[in-house]
Amino acid sequence: ATFRLPASRFLSIGPISRFASTLVIAEHEGGSIKAPSLSAVEAAKSLDKDNSISMLLAGSGPSLQEAAAYAASCHPSVSKVLVADSDRFMHPLAEPWARLIQLVQQRENFSHIVAASGSFGKNILPRAAALLDVSPVTDVIEISESTKFVRPIYAGNALCTVRYTGAHPCMLTIRSTSFQAQPDSTDSKAHKAPISQVDLSTFEEDTIGKSQYVKLTSQESERPDLGNARIVVTGGRGLKSAENFKMLEKLAEKLGAAVGATRAAVDAGFVPNDLQVGQTGKIVAPELYLAFGVSGAIQHLAGMRDSKVIVAVNKDADAPIFQVADYGLVGDLFEVIPELLEKLPEK
Ligand code: FAD
Numbered sequence: 001a002t003f004r005l006p007a008s009r010f011l012s013i014g015p016i017s018r019f020a021s022t023l024v025i026a027e028h029e030g031g032s033i034k035a036p037s038l039s040a041v042e043a044a045k046s047l048d049k050d051n052s053i054s055m056l057l058a059g060s061g062p063s064l065q066e067a068a069a070y071a072a073s074c075h076p077s078v079s080k081v082l083v084a085d086s087d088r089f090m091h092p093l094a095e096p097w098a099r100l101i102q103l104v105q106q107r108e109n110f111s112h113i114v115a116a117s118g119s120f121g122k123n124i125l126p127r128a129a130a131l132l133d134v135s136p137v138t139d140v141i142e143i144s145e146s147t148k149f150v151r152p153i154y155a156g157n158a159l160c161t162v163r164y165t166g167a168h169p170c171m172l173t174i175r176s177t178s179f180q181a182q183p184d185s186t187d188s189k190a191h192k193a194p195i196s197q198v199d200l201s202t203f204e205e206d207t208i209g210k211s212q213y214v215k216l217t218s219q220e221s222e223r224p225d226l227g228n229a230r231i232v233v234t235g236g237r238g239l240k241s242a243e244n245f246k247m248l249e250k251l252a253e254k255l256g257a258a259v260g261a262t263r264a265a266v267d268a269g270f271v272p273n274d275l276q277v278g279q280t281g282k283i284v285a286p287e288l289y290l291a292f293g294v295s296g297a298i299q300h301l302a303g304m305r306d307s308k309v310i311v312a313v314n315k316d317a318d319a320p321i322f323q324v325a326d327y328g329l330v331g332d333l334f335e336v337i338p339e340l341l342e343k344l345p346e347k
Contacts, residue, residue: 020047020048020050020051020052020111020112020146021051021052021053021054021108021109021110021111021112022044022047022051022052022053022054022110022111022112022113022114023054023055023056023082023101023104023105023108023110023112023113023114023169024037024040024041024044024053024054024055024056024078024114024115025037025040025056025097025101025113025114025115025121025124025125026040026055026056026057026072027092027116027118027120028057028059028063028064028067028068028071028072030063030067031063031066031067031068031071032067032068032071033055033057033068033071033072033075034116035176035181035225035227035228036116036117036118036120036121036176036227036228037055037115037116038075038181039116039174039176039177039178039179039180039181040114040115040116040121040174040176040179041053041055041075041077041078041181042179042180042181043114043140043143043172043174043178043179044077044112044114045077046143046179047112047114047143047146048146052079052080053077053078053079053080054078054079054080054081054082054108054110055072055075055078055080055081055082056082056084056100056101056104056198057069057072057081057082057083057084058083058084058085058086058089058097058100058198059084059085059089059090060085060086060087060089060090064083064085065083065085069081069083069195070195072193072195073191073192073193073194073195074191074192074193075191075193076191078193079193080193080194080196081193081194081195081196082104082108082196082198083195083196083197083198084100084104084197084198084200085197085198086200086203088203090213091213091216092120092123092124093211093212093213094123094124094127094211095127095210095211097124097127097128098124098127098128098130098131099131099203099204100198100203101113101124101125101128101131101132102128102131102132103198103200103202103203103204104198105128105132105169109169110168110169111146111168111169111170112146112168112169112170112171112172113125113128113169113170113171113172114171114172114173114174115172115173115174116173116174116175116176117138117139117140117173117174117175117176117283118176118227121173122138122173125138125171125173126138128171129171132169132171133167134166134167134168134169134170134171135166135171136171136172136173137149137151137162137164137170137171137172137173138151138172138173139151139152139173139174139175140172140173140174140175140178141159141174141175141178142178143174144161146170147163147164147165147170148161148162148163148164149161149162149163149164149172150162152302155279155298155299155301155302156279156298156301156302156305157298157302175283176227177227177283177284177285177306178285178306218274219272219274222253223252223253223256223257223258223259224256224257224258225258226258226259226260226274226275226277226282226284227282227283227284229257229258229284229286230256230257230286230287230288231252231255231256231257231258231286231287231288231289231290232257232258232259232260232277232284232286232288232289232290232304232307233248233251233252233255233257233258233259233260233290233292234259234260234261234262234277234289234290234291234292234294234304235248235259235260235261235262235265235270235271235292235293235294236261236262236264236265236291236292236293236294236295236300237262237264237265237268237293237295238292238293238294238314238315238333239265239270239292239293239333240293241270242269242270242271244270244334245259245261245265245270245271247337247338247341248292248337250341251290251337251340251341251344253347254341254344254345254346254347255344256347257288257290258286259271259275260275260276260277260282260284260304261275261276261277262276262277262278262294262295262297262300263276263278263280263281263299263300266281277300277303277304278297278299278300278301278302278303278304279298279299279300279302279303280299281303282303283302283303283304283306284303284304284307285304285306285307285308286307286308287307287308287309288307288308288309288311289304289307289309289310289311290311290312290313291304291310291311291312291313291314291321291325292313292314292333292336292337293313293314293333294312294314294319294321295314295316295319295320295321296312296319296320296321296322296323296324297320301320301321301324305324309326309327310324310325310326310327311325311326311327311328311329312325312327312328312329313328313329313331313333313336313337314328314329314330314333315330315331315332315333316330317330
């Protein structure tokens, strides 16, 4: 008879076990698991068919315990929810979060630890990896085996297949646009994974306090979040002013779209930098990406080339954006946008 040890019994030093047990580091807001963390669960699902997936949630208050932990426990692919309830995790500061991951890993011995590649995961996971003495594999867009991953390099101009050969845990950040989660993935009320509280009595405080939470500044908007929107309307330097960007905002309202921008438009002060799409901005892959007055520099393409349908409007027929566009219109955006606004029905 064959006897299979759960991965959590394996020694922490040594090759990745065949039977994956994965910890997903999740972000939550207003009692819900954020969409990129649901994508991290999707990625974890492809690590191993016998994979057991745990989700770590941290923070404090009823929105954590009553709502987010409950939502996580209803996810059909999550087999255990770990909750660290403390004011220390109220804000996503890398120092306490990385220590928390180290503590959880020392107890549970996961084969993989996965987080979405956003500002949350990129901040925390490398520090946690350093504490666990492993190298993280970042920006994974495809998982072919439990140790074989594809990630973009040279601003997305080449794809690199890497094999992780280090000790476990194998730590990954994944691009959420490459592992789309079902929108209702936490709605299945039938499944309820056990929720356990992380014992924080041995939590080490000594290294905490190198960074401090000051404040959160965010734009209140009725429009969908740029990272998850089905339609993105982006403006470049061709828009010429902040005032002209309002035209694009109207168009986005009519289409139920998010507004994006190039770095040139952000640097010129037309829009705030949280709208920037590209290598040093947000990575998006909507169903429809509309680019107005965008030249299509490689750094911009790195953030949007995986969009399903790309439409570009540019007055220069040789603009590189037309090389990736499914539909291109050589024309003046100051004529095209008003015409579109006129023809599209009110929402
Ligand atoms: P431009 O290149 O100036 O293009 C404007 C376009 O508008 C032109 O093609 C023009 O033909 C067209 N146009 C002008 N008027 C009209 C009109 N009336 N009607 C129609 N079309 C018109 N860029 C990003 O976007 N995101 C990033 O994350 C990013 N990261 C970077 C990182 C590094 C390290 C570096 C070096 C650069 C980065 N950049 C990034 C900058 C990038 O190289 C480009 O400079 C930038 O994307 C250009 O923005 P743009 O297309 O708006 O402007």
